[in-house]
Amino acid sequence: MSWQEELRQRVRSREQLERLISLTPEERAWFARAGSRPESFGLNITPHFLSLVSGDPGDPIRRQCVPRVEELSFLPRESGDPLEEEKHRVLPRLIHRYRDRALILVTDRCAVACRHCFRRNFAGSGEGTVSPEELRAIGEYLAAHGEIGEVILSGGDPLSLEDGRLFAVMDAVRAAREGIVLRLGTRTPAALPSRITPRLVRGLARRRPLWGVLHLNHPRELGPECTAALARLVDGGIPLLSQTVLLRGVNDDPETLEELFRGLVSRGVKPYYLFQGDLARGTAHFRVPLSRGWEIMRILRRRLSAMALPVYAVDLPGGGGKIPLTESFLRGEEGDSWLFQSVEGGVFRYPKEEEK
Numbered sequence: 130m131s132w133q134e135e136l137r138q139r140v141r142s143r144e145q146l147e148r149l150i151s152l153t154p155e156e157r158a159w160f161a162r163a164g165s166r167p168e169s170f171g172l173n174i175t176p177h178f179l180s181l182v183s184g185d186p187g188d189p190i191r192r193q194c195v196p197r198v199e200e201l202s203f204l205p206r207e208s209g210d211p212l213e214e215e216k217h218r219v220l221p222r223l224i225h226r227y228r229d230r231a232l233i234l235v236t237d238r239c240a241v242a243c244r245h246c247f248r249r250n251f252a253g254s255g256e257g258t259v260s261p262e263e264l265r266a267i268g269e270y271l272a273a274h275g276e277i278g279e280v281i282l283s284g285g286d287p288l289s290l291e292d293g294r295l296f297a298v299m300d301a302v303r304a305a306r307e308g309i310v311l312r313l314g315t316r317t318p319a320a321l322p323s324r325i326t327p328r329l330v331r332g333l334a335r336r337r338p339l340w341g342v343l344h345l346n347h348p349r350e351l352g353p354e355c356t357a358a359l360a361r362l363v364d365g366g367i368p369l370l371s372q373t374v375l376l377r378g379v380n381d382d383p384e385t386l387e388e389l390f391r392g393l394v395s396r397g398v399k400p401y402y403l404f405q406g407d408l409a410r411g412t413a414h415f416r417v418p419l420s421r422g423w424e425i426m427r428i429l430r431r432r433l434s435a436m437a438l439p440v441y442a443v444d445l446p447g448g449g450g451k452i453p454l455t456e457s458f459l460r461g462e463e464g465d466s467w468l469f470q471s472v473e474g475g476v477f478r479y480p481k482e483e484e485k
């Protein structure tokens with residue numbers, strides 16, 4: 130099956146899903162209630178990702194892709210735009226939050242809709258793919274902003290695009306400013322490994338300097354198909370990093386993360402970030418208290434080389450930006466929150482959310 134065909138066969142309805150797995154009460158309740166809510170973030174799973182799901186209701190792959198009713202409970206501190214990216218959207222498709230890095234919202238489409246998605250207002254919103262006019266405007270912005278040295282292709286997942294359209298986006302960046310380092314942010318090796326074709330890899334290699342920054346959360350995502358896709362990228366000369374989101378019931382224990390990080394390193398991928406959960410709407414059931422995250426990191430530091438250990442980081446709610454979750458950024462605690470100093474100097478809160 131071609132990757133395009135596999136994309137067409139994605140599971141997007143309750144009926145399709147129920148032919149493959151029997152739903153739990155929490156999952157059924159999402160379908161019963163979400164249908165009437167226009168803001169609910171839709172079901173979308175590739176046959177490949179579903180093939181990794183076991184019948185176990187608590188399965189870590191299943192939790193990442195099959196919606197549950199908890200997603201429909203919104204806390205007041207949660208938001209559809211938890212990083213306040215709208216404020217930094219300098220063009221409809223360009224976010225310029227950090228001085229030397231800019232991020233293109235290439236497309237709103239993804240192979241799999243992750244239930245923990247922090248950009249859920251944009252992903253699957255129907256905004257579609259960047260247009261030639263928008264690309265021209267991005268090119269002009271990059272030409273005028275010599276301080277930008279890295280451009281992140283994100284979305285959505287840029288590998289939802291056909292090769293030609295993806296390469297056109299990369300070439301527009303290159304045409305604007307020769308030396309820019311490209312970063313391709315993608316979950317595709319885990320969600321749709323057949324997308325990583327030899328032709329794609331050759332096209333990416335021709336557009337270096339380019340890094341792949343992958344999203345992987347559980348060692349079971351590193352099955353034979355994903356392993357082969359990663360080998361094609363590594364053999365093709367594409368350096369790879371990975372980002373993992375700390376997710377309750379998925380990977381919130383040192384054993385699972387150790388296996389994931391070792392598995393990545395042995396496949397040629399350097400674990401880059403372990404992200405604390407963002408305050409994205411309807412994701413409270415996924416968040417792990419920071420105190421537990423620190424405990425897991427202390428254990429991992431004893432077991433893993435620096436090469437295998439990512440930086441534990443958070444994107445401070447309220448637009449504070451990314452910081453490593455180390456003591457030098459911690460300013461103390463106040464009531465139910467931890468206080469952090471951002472890189473720019475302001476003080477921001479992150480809720481403790483510990484079980485009482």
Ligand SMILES: *Cc1c(COP(=O)(O)O)cnc(C)c1O
Nearest residue numbers: 224225226227230231232281451
């Ligand atoms: C995370 C992010 C970056 C890149 O940050 P790094 O720490 O360099 O990985 C750039 N722009 C935006 C908007 C981001 O969210």
